[in-house]
Amino acid sequence: MIGSRRLIGHVRASARYPTYVIPLRQLRLTKSYKTPFMAPIPRTPLHQAIRCLSTATPSTSALEAAKHAASLRAVQTHYHPSMRYVGIGSGSTIAHVVSALSSLPSGAANTTFIPTGFQSRQLLLSAGLRVSAIDEVPPYAVDVAFDGADEVDPYRNCIKGGGACLLLEKLISPALGTTYTRGIPIEILSISLPYVLAGLKGLNLQPELRMGGSAKAGPCITDNGNFVVDAKFPAGYKGCAEDEAKRLDCSENVMQLAKVLNGIVGVVEHGLFSQVDKKPEVVYFGMQDGQVQVLGPNCPGK
Ligand SMILES: O=C[C@H](O)[C@H](O)[C@H](O)COP(=O)(O)O
Numbered sequence: 001m002i003g004s005r006r007l008i009g010h011v012r013a014s015a016r017y018p019t020y021v022i023p024l025r026q027l028r029l030t031k032s033y034k035t036p037f038m039a040p041i042p043r044t045p046l047h048q049a050i051r052c053l054s055t056a057t058p059s060t061s062a063l064e065a066a067k068h069a070a071s072l073r074a075v076q077t078h079y080h081p082s083m084r085y086v087g088i089g090s091g092s093t094i095a096h097v098v099s100a101l102s103s104l105p106s107g108a109a110n111t112t113f114i115p116t117g118f119q120s121r122q123l124l125l126s127a128g129l130r131v132s133a134i135d136e137v138p139p140y141a142v143d144v145a146f147d148g149a150d151e152v153d154p155y156r157n158c159i160k161g162g163g164a165c166l167l168l169e170k171l172i173s174p175a176l177g178t179t180y181t182r183g184i185p186i187e188i189l190s191i192s193l194p195y196v197l198a199g200l201k202g203l204n205l206q207p208e209l210r211m212g213g214s215a216k217a218g219p220c221i222t223d224n225g226n227f228v229v230d231a232k233f234p235a236g237y238k239g240c241a242e243d244e245a246k247r248l249d250c251s252e253n254v255m256q257l258a259k260v261l262n263g264i265v266g267v268v269e270h271g272l273f274s275q276v277d278k279k280p281e282v283v284y285f286g287m288q289d290g291q292v293q294v295l296g297p298n299c300p301g302k
Contacts, residue, residue, distance in 0.1 A: 005013045064096075066286025071096035071108050071146075073292045074284045078144050085137050087172030088124060089147025090117040090165035097146045102127035106243070114142060116168035117223045134171050145172045149283070150185075151269070156295060157254045161185025161271030162209070164222045170269055183208070183232035185271035190219075190227045194265025197229065197263040203257075205231040226268055 050201035052096050075097060083102070088094060098120075101108055112132045124131045147169055149158040160166050188196045195208065201206040210220040210228040210295065219227050246276070254274045261270040271274040273279050 004114045062288060063288065066288065067093045067148075068096045068099075068286070069290060070284040070286035070292050072100045073294075074146060074150055074282075075100040075104070077110075078146075078282075079104070081108060081110055083143040085113050085114055085132075085142045085143025086111050087114045087142045087147070088116065089118045089145065089160075089172070090115075091148040091163045091269045093148030094120050094146070098123045098129070102129060105258075107174050109161045112137070114145075114172055116172055117163070117165040119163070119165075134168060142172055147172075147280075149273070149280075152280075152283050152285075153254075154295070155254070156278060156281070156283055158283075159184055159271050159274040160273055161187070161228070163227045164220055165232075166271045167222065167224055167269040169228075170273065183230040185187045185210070186229045186231055186261065187222055187224070187270075188229055189266050189268060193227060193229075196264055196266040200229065200231045200267075203231075203260060204234060206234055207231045224268070286290065 002298065071093060080103065085284055086101075090100065101113075108129055112130045113124050114132055114134050114137060115124055115135075121131055147160070149160050150162045152157040162185060163253065164187070166185055186200075186207075188194070197207050197209075207229045208231075210230050212218055212220045222228060254272060258270065258272045258274045263266055281297060285293040285295065287293055
């Protein structure tokens with residue numbers, strides 16, 4: 001499956017376990033959970049994510065166990081020692097993927113891993129795995145990419161970028177959701193901030209510059225030296241589809257929004273991984289009961 005990628009996901013620590021995954025439009029209006037994924041590849045891409053089924057806030061250990069189970073399943077299903085290049089996303093779920101890869105009985109001596117940021121590079125190096133950079137391998141040479149996701153909808157559209165690593169993740173992975181509490185992460189050129197904010201407000205989104213938090217005065221700076229703006233969906237947001245018919249198709253709606261975001265000058269990349277921008281082929285959800293659920297091409301969405 002040329003052009004697709006693989007992805008694995010899980011519910012984030014601060015998230016609530018949803019009872020189901022619903023389309024982006026509805027999710028962002030009604031739910032408050034995050035679903036990470038990981039995933040996959042260049043020629044045979046696929047993404048996987050993890051989902052939990054309860055409204056209770058999961059304990060950290062239950063969450064980590066769910067991430068681990070989904071990661072293990074994804075690696076066992078989609079990694080093969082003969083693979084030459086494998087993309088590795090960023091975030092907490094990826095630590096479980098790297099752990100699963102480094103403990104494979106077959107080893108991974110023939111594979112070079114392509115990280116999407118400082119954190120995943122350090123993880124790979126610490127695990128003794130061979131690392132290279134996206135600009136040191138031929139385009140589209142990645143066999144599969146594993147990554148986490150913040151949210152995933154039934155169509156396998158994803159929101160990513162909670163860790164500000166969306167740009168390189170989109171490069172390695174061909175691959176939305178809910179009420180992503182911070183909105184869609186958008187990496188931008190710092191000098192374009194006023195224009196990007198105006199453009200996003202014009203779409204009726206509620207943009208906010210992400211700050212560095214207690215560890216850094218001023219804005220969050222990505223691995224590429226850029227700013228990140230989180231664009232929230234206001235209550236009752238109907239998307240930016242040109243007509244009602246398109247709004248009826250959630251996947252179409254997401255694709256349209258992705259295209260519009262790409263058209264704003266100053267936007268380097270956004271965290272929507274949709275049909276247009278590399279949505280995952282397969283998503284693995286870690287469940288509270290230890291099971292792993294799979295959302296693939298033959299599942300309800302598409
Ligand atoms: O920028 C970060 C990435 O998109 C992460 O894959 C995403 O935020 C999920 O992260 P985590 O695995 O920590 O839930």
